[in-house]
Amino acid sequence: xxxxxxxxxxxxxxxxxxxxxxxxxxxxxxxxxxxxxxxxxxxxxxxxxxxxxxxxxxxxxxxxxxxxxxxxxxxxxxxxxxxxxxxxxxxxxxxxxxxxxxxxxxxxxxxxxxxxxxxxxxxxxxxxxxxxxxxxxxxxxxxxxxxxxxxxxxxxxxxxxxxxxxxxxxxxxxxxxxxxxxxxxxxxxxxxxxxxxxxxxxxxxxxxxxxxxxxxxxxxxxxxxxxxxxxxxxxxxxxxxxxxxxxxxxxxxxxxxxxxxxxxxxxxxxxxxxxxxxxxxxxxxxxxxxxxxxxxxxxxxxxxxxxxxxxxxxxxxxxxxxxxxxxxxxxxxxxxxxxxxxxxxxxxxxxxxxxxxxxxxxxxxxxxxxxxxxxxxxxxxxxxxxxxxxxxxxxxxxxxxxxxxxxxxxxxxxxxxxxxxxxxxxxxxxxxxxxxxxxxxxxxxxxx
Amino acid sequence: xxxxxxxxxxxxxxxxxxxxxxxxxxxxxxxxxxxxxxxxxxxxxxxxxxxxxxxxxxxxxxxxxxxxxxxxxxxxxxxxxxxxxxxxxxxxxxxxxxxxxxxxxxxxxxxxxxxxxxxxxxxxxxxxxxxxxxxxxxxxxxxxxxxxxxxxxxxxxxxxxxxxxxxxxxxxxxxxxxxxxxxxxxxxxxxxxxxxxxxxxxxxxxxxxxxxxxxxxxxxxxxxxxxxxxxxxxxxxxxxxxxxxxxxxxxxxxxxxxxxxxxxxxxxxxxxxxxxxxxxxxxxxxxxxx
Numbered sequence: 001x002x003x004x005x006x007x008x009x010x011x012x013x014x015x016x017x018x019x020x021x022x023x024x025x026x027x028x029x030x031x032x033x034x035x036x037x038x039x040x041x042x043x044x045x046x047x048x049x050x051x052x053x054x055x056x057x058x059x060x061x062x063x064x065x066x067x068x069x070x071x072x073x074x075x076x077x078x079x080x081x082x083x084x085x086x087x088x089x090x091x092x093x094x095x096x097x098x099x100x101x102x103x104x105x106x107x108x109x110x111x112x113x114x115x116x117x118x119x120x121x122x123x124x125x126x127x128x129x130x131x132x133x134x135x136x137x138x139x140x141x142x143x144x145x146x147x148x149x150x151x152x153x154x155x156x157x158x159x160x161x162x163x164x165x166x167x168x169x170x171x172x173x174x175x176x177x178x179x180x181x182x183x184x185x186x187x188x189x190x191x192x193x194x195x196x197x198x199x200x201x202x203x204x205x206x207x208x209x210x211x212x213x214x215x216x217x218x219x220x221x222x223x224x225x226x227x228x229x230x231x232x233x234x235x236x237x238x239x240x241x242x243x244x245x246x247x248x249x250x251x252x253x254x255x256x257x258x259x260x261x262x263x264x265x266x267x268x269x270x271x272x273x274x275x276x277x278x279x280x281x282x283x284x285x286x287x288x289x290x291x292x293x294x295x296x297x298x299x300x301x302x303x304x305x306x307x308x309x310x311x312x313x314x315x316x317x318x319x320x321x322x323x324x325x326x327x328x329x330x331x332x333x334x335x336x337x338x339x340x341x342x343x344x345x346x347x348x349x350x351x352x353x354x355x356x357x358x359x360x361x362x363x364x365x366x367x368x369x370x371x372x373x374x375x376x377x378x379x380x381x382x383x384x385x386x387x388x389x390x391x392x393x394x395x396x397x398x399x400x401x402x403x404x405x406x407x408x409x410x411x412x413x414x415x416x417x418x419x420x421x422x423x424x425x426x427x428x429x430x431x432x433x434x435x436x437x438x439x440x441x442x443x444x445x446x447x448x
Numbered sequence: 449x450x451x452x453x454x455x456x457x458x459x460x461x462x463x464x465x466x467x468x469x470x471x472x473x474x475x476x477x478x479x480x481x482x483x484x485x486x487x488x489x490x491x492x493x494x495x496x497x498x499x500x501x502x503x504x505x506x507x508x509x510x511x512x513x514x515x516x517x518x519x520x521x522x523x524x525x526x527x528x529x530x531x532x533x534x535x536x537x538x539x540x541x542x543x544x545x546x547x548x549x550x551x552x553x554x555x556x557x558x559x560x561x562x563x564x565x566x567x568x569x570x571x572x573x574x575x576x577x578x579x580x581x582x583x584x585x586x587x588x589x590x591x592x593x594x595x596x597x598x599x600x601x602x603x604x605x606x607x608x609x610x611x612x613x614x615x616x617x618x619x620x621x622x623x624x625x626x627x628x629x630x631x632x633x634x635x636x637x638x639x640x641x642x643x644x645x646x647x648x649x650x651x652x653x654x655x656x657x658x659x660x661x662x663x664x665x666x667x668x669x670x671x672x673x674x675x676x677x678x679x680x681x682x683x684x685x686x687x688x689x690x691x692x693x694x695x696x697x698x699x700x701x702x703x704x705x706x707x708x709x710x711x712x713x714x715x716x717x718x719x720x721x722x723x724x725x726x727x728x729x730x731x732x733x734x735x736x737x738x
Contacts, residue, residue, distance in 0.1 A: 038476075038477055039476075039477050039485070039487060039491075046486075046487030046488070046649075046650055046653040046654075047653050047656075049487060050486070050487065050653065050656075050657045050660075053477070053478075053479060053484070054660075056479055057479050057480055060479060060480050061480070064470075215469070215470045215480075343558075347469075347470075347557045347558050347559070348556070348557050348558070348559040351469075351470055351471070351472045351473070351557045352472055352473060352474075352556060352557050352559060355471075355472050355475075356472045356474060356475070424474055427473075427474050430595075430597045431556060431559055431597070433597070433598070434556075434559050434560065434597050434598075435559065437598075438559070442600065442601065
């Protein structure tokens with residue numbers, strides 16, 4: 001093995017690791033957003049609920065941008081001739097990475113503690129940004145124990161987390177490998193057509209510049225060293241920020257939410273911004289028990305309707321990953337089959353199934369006679385295999401969607417659930433049927 | 449020889465309480481889009497209301513000659529055409545126009561149709577009230593009992609909007625609103641004054657939330673404010689089996705079995721008030737006499 005091959009192999013491994021971390025973070029942000037209170041939830045004033053909604057919008061935006069980061073890492077891999085890496089680790093995730101300092105990533109409800117963990121994850125490599133100074137001042141002046149705890153962690157946490165992974169293990173390694181023109185060509189052997197951009201991923205109205213952000217997302221494409229470094233820089237800037245005055249980075253946004261939450265809690269010590277959703281929820285299955293059990297900070301959900309809803313969520317999420325695996329692998333075809341997958345995977349499956357179901361799960365008890373609520377487990381036990389034949393893939397995906405339609409329809413008939421929730425499951429069942437239809441016979445009717 | 453017809457022209461402001469992308473189509477309160485249900489308000493339900501009840505109307509400024517926003521759709525012109533002769537039907541002018549049975553723009557996050565190509569489901573138009581009312585529905589496929597979400601897209605599109613497009617001239621001419629940014633600036637000023645006057649804490653909170661969102665929209669006008677100039681146009685036959693016409697008078701000779709035609713546009717969406725402007729015409733043939 002030459003130096004080039006050895007360094008390239010390490011680079012690919014680092015990008016795949018970054019993909020897994022971005023993916024896990026995305027799910028953690030989604031879980032957190034699903035737990036946040038809505039109108040009608042007890043124990044909060046209308047003013048508090050409006051602030052919680054604004055924070056929830058921001059957390060969901062960050063989750064979308066973590067999806068964008070995952071797509072950019074897929075483009076980086078595609079530019080080097082590799083497959084997209086959509087593997088999702090089991091929660092809670094405990095990355096043990098030499099020389100880098102990672103906290104574990106868990107599925108936790110929105111709270112000062114979980115927000116603090118996110119802040120530490122998005123911590124800028126260089127200390128002392130204006131937003132960090134503002135946060136430190138609030139924490140210093142606060143009498144709240146959780147604020148003191150976050151301040152202590154800020155003072156002791158190394159700044160060698162995900163930002164350092166991108167800088168040291170990816171960007172600097174790209175520069176080392178591609179230091180000569182020939183090596184740059186040897187590294188970036190993929191074709192631009194095999195990558196996914198905003199134009200390929202989304203429709204939009206009103207029509208806007210293809211290079212503009214859509215739903216706060218811009219998927220960078222990669223063709224050479226400069227564009228690869230620009231893509232990595234875009235991820236880094238979105239996460240930790242671009243310096244003074246940048247209030248849109250994940251770090252700055254999360255810090256601002258933390259500051260506002262701290263002020264709320266100083267005024268009202270009983271203020272709970274989230275539902276009492278259990279951490280790292282799991283359910284027991286006949287065949288996968290050994291793989292998911294073992295961690296002490298998991299909660300085994302036992303309320304039957306919640307278990308079925310969690311199973312539907314996981315099956316839908318797994319199907320989404322299988323569709324995205326095919327989408328990324330065949331992006332260069334731009335054929336009708338690819339567009340059919342696009343028309344289901346991005347908008348309706350994410351927006352009409354995963355998002356509402358994630359919210360609805362936090363309406364359900366985790367166990368009979370328990371106040372704590374259930375949540376999505378993000379357990380993709382069967383992985384993200386590739387269905388090779390394009391026409392057969394659509395039939396396979398449609399079959400899975402019809403199976404989900406049947407299960408959701410049955411849940412909609414459950415007398416254990418309130419009528420408003422049964423109506424939402426019925427709506428979801430209709431939409432799952434339609435997604436299957438659009439992938440198969442609907443394609444003849446101009447549905448895609 | 450052409451048939452005699454009755455043309456009923458209507459216009460006005462409807463309430464459209466729908467979540468916006470990327471929120472789910474059934475998101476009850478709005479999170480990631482730019483439309484919201486605030487504290488004390490009913491959840492977002494996607495329903496278009498031509499004759500909105502008070503509970504769905506947010507307080508707002510006057511508009512044009514109105515002290516308050518002029519909610520409600522009504523007939524502003526009606527005439528018969530017979531042998532090239534146009535005769536005004538004065539008794540219809542000012543009559544209320546309604547879409548019955550909770551119609552929604554049936555798109556579902558672009559699942560059923562492409563954006564801008566969605567139909568109203570169901571479509572059942574009523575003009576006037578009581579014994580003298582005119583009423584008929586427009587099934588997408590006569591005799592087909594399948595719900596809209598099971599119908600092929602090509603069938604849905606027979607009654608759908610013909611795309612969505614920006615048309616400042618059409619919106620300005622119809623509504624008098626030529627500058628949506630100024631409208632939002634004025635709204636912000638009105639909300640500031642309303643907040644200062646309001647003593648009810650819940651209502652005050654809603655006004656504060658609205659003002660905050662208007663300011664967000666002004667900072668990023670491409671989305672919510674840009675949509676102000678968007679229009680969807682519709683034109684299709686109204687041919688349901690259960691047509692209702694006045695029992696007496698000139699309009700009792702309208703043809704209940706022949707297809708009627710409706711043509712209208714829907715646009716000028718106001719994300720703060722959750723309203724939209726509609727203007728259209730319903731054309732009904734008279735029975736052939738002999």
